[in-house]
Structure formats: C-alpha cells, structure tokens
Amino acid sequence: MIIEFDKVSIAYDGQKVVDNFSLSIEKGKKYALAGPSGVGKSTLLNAILGFVPISEGSLKVFGKRVCSEEIKYIRSNIGWVPQEFSLKLDSVEDLFLYPFRFSVNRKNRPSKKERDEIFKILNLDPEMLSRSLDEISGGQKQRFVIASQWFLKKALLLMDEPGSALDEESQDLVFDLFAQRKDLTMLSISHNKIWLDKMDKVIELK
C-alpha cells in the first residue's frame, strides 16, 4: 500500500475536521477525493505531507508511519501540485525549475531537449519561460508546475484541484501524460467531472 488512512481523525482547535476516515491506495492507482468544500479534502493531503497532525488513528505513507522521524523520507518521495500559485518568484522559468534547487531533486533537472518535449505535449511555449508570473494564466502556471512534477519522477503525486484551472483538452493531456507511468500513485482533489471520470476510484466525502 502506498497510502493507508486507518480510522484517522484530525481536529483544529478542538473541532474535528476529519472524523474516523479510512482509505487504502495501492501502488499505481489514481484516486480522487471529491465533495463539498469544508469536508477536509485538503486537510487529508496536508496530513500526508505532515503539515497537520492527526489526532486519532494511524496514517502510513510508503508503509511508514507519518511521524517526525520519517517525514523527510516521505516528503522526498512525493510530488505536489498545489491549487494556488501566488508564489513570489521572478519568472516562469523560476517556477518551472523551483523544485530542482533542492538537493534531492537536482539529478532530475531536465535538459533543454527533454524540457521542450514535455512542453510540447502539455501545449506550452518555451518562449514563455522568460515572462514574469503575472503575464501567464492560472492554467499555464499549473501546467508548468505539472511539467516539473513529471521530471521529478516521484512515487506519489498529490494534486489539489488540477482540473480547476485547466480546460478539458489540458486535463486530457495531463492525465494521459501521467497515466503512462503505471507505477505512479496519484491522489487528487477535484470537483471536475471530466477529471473525476478518469480516476480508478473517486472517494466522495460528506
């Protein structure tokens, strides 16, 4: 199992946001969390990354309990596509290359040729790399982040609302790209039917 939530509860300031949640995801499966806002979807992804502590139950990622001793290993094997990109970076290139500045990812930094191939698949123009971040759309930013995730080659990819900024065609491109990697496990949050239809399983939270 890549992810195992076992009767997990998470509380903020004494109020339970997630109550008795269980879910196991096998290697290579593509799952999505759906449901109205405020039911704890983002909280679950944050718990996998060790950003919020769980108050009850157990959570294992890559067979290791999410705890301070294991969190570095867990994080270094996860790729993460957040929903918001209000990152104060200078250029699109900075955004694309951001994860490669960390020592664990340096060996994966793509060559220009490799980069351009993936940009072509994701319908991105390499000319855009020199632009500032506010000169490109939310969907383009998300696709640049997705392109860096492709090169990071992590075992688990977490995506928060990948469908929100992408049109139907881009969603197809992104999904088809990652679907090629049979060993990649994916857990996303989405409200988007087109995206949800592509998943192996959709967990509806209430």
Next chain:
Amino acid sequence: MGVQDISWLDLMLGYILLIIPLYFLYYYQTGLVKAAVIAVIRMTIQLFLVGFYLEWFFKLNNAFINISWVFFMILIASFTTIRRSGLNRKMFLAPILISITLSVFFVVFYTIIVVVGLDYAFEARYLIPIAGMLLGNSMSNNIIALNTFYDSISKDQNIYRYSLANGGTKDESLKYFMSQALRRAVSPSIATTAVMGLISLPGMMTGQILGGSNPMVAIKYQIMMMIIILTSSMITIMLSIKISSYFVFDQYDMPKKGFRK
C-alpha cells in the same frame, strides 16, 4: 588645534533652531509637536547621562566594568529587537541575546586587536563607542531582517509548504525567506556605503574631525566602521534567524503557533 567648546548659553541658542521644525509640525496639524518635544528632551537627558558615565568609565578603564557595560547594552538591544519586531519574547530572547553577544564581541575584538592593534583590548575609549555603534546599526538591520523573515513565513506559507512538499529540507525551504530578509535588511547599508562621502559625511568622521583629528585618520576609522557594521549586521542576522528557527519550527519543520505576539 583643540576643539572649540560650546558654552551652556551657546547650546541654548542652538535649541532656538528647533522653533522652525516645531512650527511646521504645529501648523500642518501633524500631531507630532508633543512627540518631537519629548524626543528632544529625552535625547538631551540621555546624552548627558552618557557623557557623565563615559567620563567615569574612561577614568576607571576597568576591563570587568567595560565588558559589563557592553553586555548591558546588548541586553537592552535584545529587548528592543523583540519589542520592535513583534516577536514572542519567550521563544526569541535567548536566540537574539546569544546572536548579538557573539557577533558584537567577535567583531569588536577583531577590530581592536587585529585592525587597530591596541595592546590592551578592553580600552574603554575604543571598546564602548565601537560596540555602541555596532549595536545600534546591527540592531536596526536585525529588526528589519527578523520582521521580514517571520512575517513572510506566516504570510507566504504556501511557498514554504510547496518547498517542503517537493523534498526541500528545512534549510533549503527557508532559503527563499532568508534571501528576502537579507535583501530588505542589508540593501540600505549597501546603498549608504556606496554614496559615502558624496552625499553624506558620516557622523563619526565629522565628530572626529571636529574633535581635532587628522581627516585622513578620521577617514580610515570611518572605512573600518562601515566594514564592521556590515559584517556584524550580517553575523547577527544569520545567527538570530538560524538559532531562533530552531525554537520556532516543530519536528515536522512547521512553524509553531504564537511565534508572533
């Protein structure tokens, strides 16, 4: 030629100039008249006190008293830094106190022993004014740095989380914030250094020249001051952030609640 003393009466005549700024502060209803008057009174009393104790310190010139006085100034600077940067005293007092102490003592003794080449490193006439200038300058730079660093960590948590989530270590993920903090804190000093002598004659040099020093000697001391201010500011900032981050972040490298007041 010795310096021309200013008599008490002449000093009073100097105060008359204050009528001009006070008039405009009053006329434009800035609400700053009272604050300005209090500031001038405070400055006068504080500086006279400094004058009295410096005279006394210089006469005694005792290593223990001199070091204790520098340490007292460091204590005041640490409390001021915490108050002005709005940080939690419990978490930050020890890190800031340690950082300023290490930075100031290292730079001051390097200057006195290696650069100036005095035989007696605790000489009050050098130790106290140099430490005072370093403290004043590196304190204001440190306040800007700590403010920028911890403010952007609470406001821009998404970039910090994005870095951790992509496998960045705590230090790697904090690099972005460190760079912002250093830029904000140190660029004014770099700008001042670059135009020194062109549009500003620094106070210390002016003071030395008025005090009868050879301008060349005054300039050499000023150059040394600019260099050691930049160095001690940098050491203070780096240590303050590095040591405090050890207390501010939990085992998951997430910032603990309540690090700001």
